[in-house]
Amino acid sequence: MKRIIRLLTSFVSCLLVTVCAQPIVSQTAAGKNDPITGTAVDNQQLQKEAALTAAFLTRKYEGDANLEKSLTRFYYSRSMELKKAWADYHGTDQLDKQITSILQRYDSVENKMLFVVKGNVFLNKQLAALNAIKPLSAKDIHALQTAFLRLCRENTDKSYADYFNDVLHFIVKDTTYYAVLYKGEIQQQSRFNAIQGVNVLAHKYQVTKEAMKEIALLINSKERSVSVINYAFPTYTGYKDSLMKKAVNYYDSLISLALKRDGTFAYTSKFSIAIKNRLSLNLRSGQVDTLLERAYALEKMQAEFMVKNPLGKFDGAPFEAEHITALLSEDQYLKLLGIINRPQAEKWSYGDWDELVKRGMSAELDSAKTVREFLLYNISRLVARDRYADDKIRQNAEIKVVDNNMPAALRRLKSVRRRPETTEKAAETPVPGTIKW
Numbered sequence: 251m252k253r254i255i256r257l258l259t260s261f262v263s264c265l266l267v268t269v270c271a272q273p274i275v276s277q278t279a280a281g282k283n284d285p286i287t288g289t290a291v292d293n294q295q296l297q298k299e300a301a302l303t304a305a306f307l308t309r310k311y312e313g314d315a316n317l318e319k320s321l322t323r324f325y326y327s328r329s330m331e332l333k334k335a336w337a338d339y340h341g342t343d344q345l346d347k348q349i350t351s352i353l354q355r356y357d358s359v360e361n362k363m364l365f366v367v368k369g370n371v372f373l374n375k376q377l378a379a380l381n382a383i384k385p386l387s388a389k390d391i392h393a394l395q396t397a398f399l400r401l402c403r404e405n406t407d408k409s410y411a412d413y414f415n416d417v418l419h420f421i422v423k424d425t426t427y428y429a430v431l432y433k434g435e436i437q438q439q440s441r442f443n444a445i446q447g448v449n450v451l452a453h454k455y456q457v458t459k460e461a462m463k464e465i466a467l468l469i470n471s472k473e474r475s476v477s478v479i480n481y482a483f484p485t486y487t488g489y490k491d492s493l494m495k496k497a498v499n500y501y502d503s504l505i506s507l508a509l510k511r512d513g514t515f516a517y518t519s520k521f522s523i524a525i526k527n528r529l530s531l532n533l534r535s536g537q538v539d540t541l542l543e544r545a546y547a548l549e550k551m552q553a554e555f556m557v558k559n560p561l562g563k564f565d566g567a568p569f570e571a572e573h574i575t576a577l578l579s580e581d582q583y584l585k586l587l588g589i590i591n592r593p594q595a596e597k598w599s600y601g602d603w604d605e606l607v608k609r610g611m612s613a614e615l616d617s618a619k620t621v622r623e624f625l626l627y628n629i630s631r632l633v634a635r636d637r638y639a640d641d642k643i644r645q646n647a648e649i650k651v652v653d654n655n656m657p658a659a660l661r662r663l664k665s666v667r668r669r670p671e672t673t674e675k676a677a678e679t680p681v682p683g684t685i686k687w
Contacts (some may be wrong), residue, residue, distance in 0.1 A: 296333070300325035311367045312374065324363070328356045362406060369402040372410040376418075383430045386422075393421045419484060425493075428482040436481060440473035447473065451509070458526065461512035465505055472501035511542065517552040520570045521545035524578065524586050531582045544573050571640070587633040595628035606663055615659055623657040 304321035308314070313321075331352050339345040373395065380386055386394075397417040402410070418427075429436065447469045451457055457465060475497040483490035513526030521544045524531060528538055548566050555564045575583055599621050606612040606620075630652045638645035656664075 292333075293330075296329040297322070297326050300329060307364070307367065311371050313367065313370070317367070321363075324356075324360070328352070331356075362403065365406045366399060366402045369399065369410050369413070373398050373414070376414050379431070380422075380427055384424070384426050390421055394418065397421065419482065423482070423489070425478050425482045429478045432478075432481045436474060436477040440470060440477045443473040443476070444470040451505075455509060455512075455514040456526070457509070457514070458512055458529075460529070461508060465508045465512075468501055468505050468508060472498065472505070475501065510545070513545075515545050515549050517549045517564070517566060519545060519548050519566050520574045520586065520590070521548060521577075523590055524574075524582075527586070527589050530589070531578070531585055533578075533582070537577060540577055544569075544577070584633055584637060587636050588629050591629055591632035591636065592625075595625055595632060598628050599624035602660060602663060606659060609663070609666060611659070611662065611666070620657070620659055624660055627652065627655070627657055627660065 301322045303325050304318045307321055308318040332349065335345070335348040335352055339348050377386070377391060377394065394414075394417055397420070398413055401408075401413040401417065444466070448462065448466050451465060451469070452462060476494065479490060479493050479497060483493075511525075513522045513524070513528075515522045521541045524533065525538060525541050525545065533541070548569055551569065552564045552566065555562065574586075578586065602624050603612070603617060603621050606615065612620075631649060634648035634652055635645060638648055
C-alpha cells in the first residue's frame with residue numbers, strides 16, 4: 251500500500267509541475283498592501299480553503315500526507331494565479347481572457363490528476379480481488395501499480411477497467427486469475443461451444459446416451475480451458491499457442507478414449523458395433539473388455555496395412571470371423587447380425603412398398619404393417635446369409651426356410667416381376683433397379 255501511495259503521489263506531482271508555476275506565498279511573506287498577493291489574512295484564507303479541499307480528496311481516495319500536500323499546493327496555486335490575474339487585468343478587456351485561460355489550464359490538469367487519484371481506489375479493489383484468488387508476487391503487484399497509474403496519467407480516454415485489463419494481460423500469466431475474474435463470460439462461452447461440440451459428435455458417431463454423459467463433461471471442460479486461455483491471452487503469442495495445444499490435445503485424447511469405449515473406432519467392425527450396442531445385446535463387462543481388445547487390434551492392423559498399401563482396401567472380415575463367434579453367444583451374435591443388416595433391410599423394404607404402390611397393388615394393404623413384415627423377412631434372410639457364410643449348404647437351407655415364410659404381398663410382387671405382362675401397369679411402370687433376391 252505504501253508503495254502505491256508513493257507512486258500515486260509521484261504521478262500527481264509530475265502533473266502539478268506542469269501547471270503550478272506560481273509559488274505558494276506564506277501568510278508571513280505576504281505584504282498587507284501588496285496588490286498581487288493581497289493581505290496576509292487573504293492568503294491565509296485561500297490556503298485554508300485549498301487545504302480543506304486537499305484533505306477531503308485525500309481521505310476520499312485513500313491518499314497520504316504527501317498526496318495531500320501536493321493537492322494543497324495545486325489548489326492554492328490556482329487561487330493565487332486567479333487573484334494575480336484579477337489584480338493585473340481588473341478593469342481591462344483582457345481580464346476575461348486571462349481568467350478563462352487559467353481555469354482551462356488548471357481544469358485540464360485537475361481532470362487528469364483526479365483521474366489518476368480515483369484510479370488508485372479502483373486499483374486497490376482489483377489487487378484485493380486478485381490476492382483473494384491467489385496471492386500475487388511483490389514483483390507483479392509493483393508492475394501492475396506502475397503500469398496502471400502510468401496509463402491513467404497519460405490518457406483519460408479509456409475506462410479504469412480497460413486500463414487494468416491491458417496491464418493485467420500483459421503482466422500476469424497465471425490462468426487461475428482469469429478463470430475466476432471472467433467466470434461468468436467463460437461459462438457462457440464454453441457452454442455454447444460445448445453444446446455445439448456435443449451435437450457434432452453425437453450426430454457424427456451415433457454416441458450412446460450413456461457415453462454422452464461422460465463425453466459431454468469432457469467437452470465442457472475442454473471448452474472451458476480454451477475460453478480461459480483466450481481470456482487470459484486475447485492476442486496470439488507463442489506461449490498462448492503452446493498452452494492451447496496442450497489443453498486441446500489433453501482433452502481430445504480423453505474424448506477419443508471415451509468414444510472408443512462406446513464403440514467408435516476409425517475402422518468399423520463387428521467388434522465395435524457390438525460395443526456400441528452392448529445394452530441391447532446384454533453384454534457382460536468382460537465381453538465388452540475383450541471386444542475392445544479385438545477392436546483395438548483390428549484398428550492397428552488396418553493402420554499398418556494402410557502404411558504399406560496407401561491405395562489398398564483393408565479387409566478385416568477374416569479376423570472378425572476368427573474371433574467374434576467365440577466372444578458372443580449364439581443369440582447375441584444373431585442379434586448383432588440383425589443390427590448390422592437392418593439399414594439394408596429397411597432400404598429394400600421401403601423400396602418394395604413403393605413398387606407395390608406404383609404397380610397399383612397396395613389398395614388393400616396397411617403400409618406400416620406391410621413394411622414391418624417386409625423388414626422382418628429381409629433381416630432374417632440377411633442374417634441367415636451372414637451367419638452361415640462359411641457353410642453354403644447350411645446357408646441355402648436356412649435361406650429356404652426364411653423364403654418359405656415370405657410375406658404374401660412380397661410374394662405377389664416377386665411374381666409380377668417375373669411375369670410383367672400379367673398386369674397392364676406392370677408393363678407401363680419401370681421397375682426400380684434395386685438388387686432383389
